[in-house]
Amino acid sequence: MNFVFHPLTLVTFFPLVGVLVLLFLKQEQKNAARWTALITSLITFGISIAVLLQFNPNNPDLQLVVNLPWIQVSTWTISYHMGVDGLSILLLLLTTFLTPISILSTWSAVEERVRDFMLFFLLLEIGMVGVFLAQDLFLFYVFWEFTLVPMYFLIGIWGGGRRIYAAIKFFLYTMAGSILMLLAILWLGVQQNSFSVPELIAKGGIPGNIQIWLFLAFAAAFAIKVPMWPLHSWLPDAHVEAPTAGSVILAGVLLKMGTYGFLRFNLPMFPQAAVQLAPWMAGLAVVGILYGAAVSYAQQDVKKLVAYSSVSHLGFVMLGLFALNPQGIQGGILQMINHGLSTGALFLIVGMIYERRHTRDLNAFGGLWKIMPVYGTLTLIVTLSSMGLPGLNGFIGEFTILLGAWGAGEATGPLGSYWFAGLAALGVILAAVYMLFMFQKMFLGPVDKDENRTLKDLNWREIATLLPLLVFIFWIGIYPKPFFTLMAPAVEKLVAVLQAAAVAIH
């Protein structure tokens, strides 16, 4: 029974304790449900810190591994195989960090069926953490698909006006990609006789043309999740209709499951295909950066604006990953964290004003800074972080990615053109345009709407939800070294695999 008390099992399944407690609560016991969920997620965060303390950043391999046969049949075995390495440790922490913050943000926003809401939220956390830790393809698939169920309910029950449409679209879109991945998983299981990711990477030996097909099948699942242009159309609907906490988790963690999937599976398992397809993937990423930025600028709905900005930001992550060199990948991973922090904070900010005004129309606001000074200041910091101002987190991530994409020409040659980095840099400027446009419309200028005059500034709870995010926004912006240290050895190892594949091709 040792595996039950294994740190990775605990960090994944501890929310189940909260779920069990919630089952014994009545729907009317709203505060009890809120506190149960909050305390459970805080303890889970504590466990993830314990995982971090046991994590050795100098070791490039999987650590704290638990590997037990789960489903054994004569011809195939599926394992309960969990592990954490430099590629996933930060995402694990991001998940356990954002969950309590999201729960705190629902304190007054969610009044209906609070118990069920919290129940689904904790179930969602199990799925998300599991995705980042699973090292067996089937186990990964189980967690991956499982996240759909609670998110579907969160959008469908507690969402906005078109919630049912958005929930079903979210579910079907995501499932459409993952079923192709399931086929690829099965093919690998039959041909390579293993579902274990490290084993499959070590074995290698998949012929180049088949690698391309497998790469594409996995990419179908991940690209929809990221979402990469042109597969992004579920995202604005899901984001706009989801309740605030759902949007925070959707943007903060669920989208990262897509980029993480590329990092964990596509790059190391099909390195030749990755090298060959890198210019295409980077090209789509750049289109996404520019397209997301342009569409953001055209939005009247603040939440939609933030949603489309995700398409742009995630484009940066994808560009970094497919630069296939250490800077690019490290920048990509860091940018995943940055996007989780900044966009998570932006959705919280949108949620706070929506709770007060019940509208998200940019034209309904103006001059808010005078009425809500604390809110205005915090929003400005987050806005600047999101557009990549030096000294804040976004800059570090985007700059490292651009370095990687630029340097890619000489280092391994897969991108082979400066156009990618050049056009992406244009995206940084566009981000400043639409983010500042939003800030100006909402916070600057005269207070010309009477409804806005009586708005209350943030209360202690709302400040408490934003403050932890701001701490990291500054920390990563000023001193990112500890974060890079955590991932560097694992990234080096991954790049070595990719370089070997690049050499094999030429």
Add this chain to the structure above:
Amino acid sequence: MNSTDLWAILPILVLTGWTCVLLLLDLFIPQRHKAWTAVLAALGLIAAMVATILQAGQVRIGFNNMVVADGFAIFLNLLFLGSGVIAIMLAYDYLKRLGIERGEYYTLLLFSITGMLLMAVAADLIVVFLSLELLSIPLYVLAGFAPGRLTSEESALKYFLMGAFASGFVVYGVALVFGATGSTSFSTIVQAVGTASTNPTLLVIGAAFVLVGLGFKVAAVPFHMWTPDVYQGAPSSVTAFMSIGAKAAGFAALFRVFITALPELASDLTPIMWALAAATMILGNIVAIAQTNIKRLLAYSSIAHAGYILMALVPFGDPAVARDAVASALFYLMAYALTNFTAWAVVIALEQMDEKGLELEDYAGLGKKHPWLAVAMTVAMLSFTGIPPTLGLVGKFFLFRTAIAGGFVGLALIGVITSLVSAFYYLRVVVIMYMREGDPQVSRAPWLQIAAVATALATVVLSIVASPLLNWASRALLELF
């Protein structure tokens, strides 16, 4: 006749004897105490289960190779008997509520199960035919068990005519196979195939007829036409049982006939089966989208799932895959049975007099008003779709793996794409239950609730602790001659 013969059909003997006694006993049980008949029928099934478990661990071939009690038969027989017990749980309150409670219901059910038990051990085409009739005739009567209700009468007549038609195909196929090989026994047929004295054309045509006849029973496209009307018109408790028992029995015969007797015909029949499986998956899932009546929706869903199971039959001639194929089909049948019973238990709980409460709209608000039933139904819908953590996912995983191992990647691709299509209509049920307001009327009968929640719980728990069931399925070997 010796003791091995009797051992091989022990559960059948137990159940037949008990049912005959029950038929007499029921005459003396007054109408207001019909619960006793139900309890006695369930006890008979449990006794037969004990007899089945006693058979385990040894393969018994009896009556000159006419019956084989092997691991395959034991697995399926326990499935049939367990389904019978759940079917009784579902039926008792339902029959009373609809005013159609009669003791014969249970004896007919038991006779039908006897036919299914015989089907699972059948190793001779004559026994296959015999058990097909034995399991079908009581079901024709049961389908018409709500007299005066036009749909029920239509259902019985339609089922009977189509069933007779299917039996005709089987008999003709058996005759042709007999003409080609000179025998109806699987052990003789498998040796006769390929020898000079066998007429290959006749054999292939005969085998194809058997495939068609059994295709009717499992509701494979294009032999599925009767399914929606029969499923909708029959009393729901009958449909619940029929959609599992009759289907599983059809598959029992298909697998045993084609894997043990006719593996040599793979090159001729594999393309036909490929097409059958693909058409069944595609049509079942697409037509289900348009349904607004839950019974019709589940009818098309059952057609679709027959398609998935047929997928495992496609590589029947490949000895390297056949073992996994049988195991994955058995496992999927078990997963399908549990999931289907959950769904039907909820349907029965919501059904009112005069076929009210069967539209999807009637499920609005179930999530708020009756959370346990709604959770059970949600688990069933997720399991049908193949979303974790449910048995449906493990089952599909195993089935698709078999298809890929057999080299049928295209079929697996159709399988996953149609699963996506199915998500659309299964999710709609969930949407209506949780995301629409309403006040559904629900029966509070305890057995019904227990059946719904217990099968849903099993669907989830057995997917997490999947090894025992999977291992049992993969050890449930077909005895080859």
